[in-house]
Amino acid sequence: MLIWRYRGANAARQSSRPDMRSLRLRLLLGTLLWIAASIMLTGWGLGRMFQQHVARQFHAELQTHLDQLTAQLDLDAQGRPLLRLPLSDPRFQRPYSGYYWQVDSPNERGLLRSRSLWDEALSVPADQLAAGEMQRHHFIGPQDQAVVVAERKISVDGRELRLTVAADAELMNAPVARFQGTLWLALALLGGGLALAALVQVYVGLAPLRRLQAALVRVRQGDSPQLAGRFPSEVMPLVEEFNSVLGQNAEVVARARTQAGNLAHALKTPLTVLGNAAGAAENRDSELAHLVNDQVGIARRQVDYHLARARAAATARLPGARTAVQPVIAGLLRTMRRLHAERGLELRLLDMPAALAFRGEEHDLQEMLGNLLDNACKWARSRVEVEVRAEETHGQGRLLLSVADDGPGVPAGQREIILQRGMRADERTPGSGLGLAIVVDLARLYGGELRLQEAASGGLQAVLELPAAQ
Structure with a gap:
């Protein structure tokens, strides 16, 4: 009878924790961090370059309007400023369009201004300018708009005038914001594509290691004496050295x-x-x-x-050793039936899958099970049952081979004693006292153990735990 037991909860908790020793995780993290850093640096750099370009174009346009205002400015017969021709940009004619100009004198503000200012005037800072000097400012303009200002001081027929051209800062910031939104979207798509490419590259690049792991599993399970398969040139020296060690x-x-x-x-x-x-x-x-x-x-x-x-x-530790359990038990039961034929014992093997295999040598499995069966037949009254179970312990397959008899059994205090070499439960029964000791030593060499416990029938049940071959 086969009983599979899984430690699902523990496995799930362990699998949820990233293993920083993983080569795949290291490659992915390194690549993704580099991609993210490159995308961020590229986005910041391109955004700054575009912002500076737009700012230069914006200020150049303001200077053009200021030059045009300077060229068209004149004085009438009363000495008041006037424009010989209106400025070419129609936005100066539309109220609160975001483009404004204004002419001030040292004693009066708003002597002449654009129609776009309507009934307002620009509150230009009262700083001192040299003749022909141009300055730029940022302040709050009409309708609480943040405006960028270019101003210049000139002299017309001996009269000092201050010329101001202003534009809504949003006209400069909006294109930058739209560009950066599009830029970051494009860079996000690029980053996603690069991350996917990195994932595929790591998966494909580490595929030979997965094949190498599968080949090692086949060697451990006894399906192959050596590592077999085609591997990249970078991995082949490792495969050849490992096969050389296996051969030695x-x-x-x-x-x-x-x-x-x-x-x-x-x-x-x-x-x-x-x-x-x-x-x-x-x-x-x-x-x-x-x-x-x-x-x-x-x-x-x-x-x-x-x-x-x-x-x-x-x-015991030789890779590739594998022994099918069912044929060994069947052969031993036939032998025990002949050896103890005069007692008429019922020797029974409970149902078990034919695929169960022991990760070790056939002769050692015969030695261990043979001693357990012979000991059970000596003490049994009428029946001996053999049961084989398989379980998963800490990610490794284990075989539990149980041999139970319906004899008088062994008291709990004496079970550990009879496992010692040369010790016997009853000196009147033929034997050397080495059978169970041999089983204990062989099981330990394979990383297993032998446990004695009370059987359901009241006799002795010997449970032999050994490594399983998948």
Whole structure:
């Protein structure tokens, strides 16, 4: 039976926090910050340039009107100022149009003014001007308009006159505001396009790293012995070096297995000779023969135990190891039915998906499950059940293999004791006390553990947790 458990809430909280170690996030943030800074600087610079251009054009137009007013100004027979011809801009004739002119004397304001001023006059600051000097001012004009003023002091037939031309400042500010609005809209669209291009560039540029990650997952899950695929030239040296390391590790494991096998043969041969000699007819009943047989058996079990640990230590962290669980359990159940055929036990495997796999060597899985099944069959009264579950813990797949019997069980205070090497729950039951210890050591080498608890039937339930291959 398969039980999937997800830590959805924790995963959602973790995924909501940006990981500043992410290369993709760093590239995106750097690019977006640069784009934003460039857009802001460009917008500010273009806006200032256009504003200065409009201001220069505006002041040049005021100076043109002032020059035209100066050229057309004359005095009548009574010495009062008059215009020989009206100014060319028709806005000076429309009331409150925003364009105004005025002629003042040192003692009288508004001697002559444009029709656009209607019945008002410009309140020009009473500052002193030299003859022919021109000045510019900003102040409040007719109908509370902010106006820009250009003024000049001239002398006509010995009479000093002050000429003033003014224009509504909004006529200068409005084009600037419209231009800046259009400019910032265009720059915003440009920035959005550049941000999208940066996003696509980062996604496409980091695609080889995602393929490399997928290749590493295939190696870890045992689907491929090496990194396979086509990668950019910048990534290929890393792939080649990693494949070289995988090849060297495989060679080291192969040599370790060969040496372990050679050591096993080297030790088991003299042990077999000693056992055969002690079991000979002439020595079978002697006290020495019994002693030798006992010690040879202990030596064989110790050799098997330590060789199993050495072999597992060499292969437990080897990438690419993968073992299907269901065939191993099915084979072990067939073996146990033959070994314990005289007891008529019911050995049952509960429903499980065929895709479940152990991330490790097949022989190690057989060693661990075989010891658990053999121990359960020794103590069971009539039934042994095997259950396999899968769960997700901290983003990693785990297998929970449970072997439960309906025997007398083990008190809670003794469960940790019988997991120690050489300790047995009952000395009257055949065994060496190494089976569960071997399971504990092998499980730890793979980053797993063995837990003993009470079964639903009252017997003992051994739960073996191991890494799962996806």
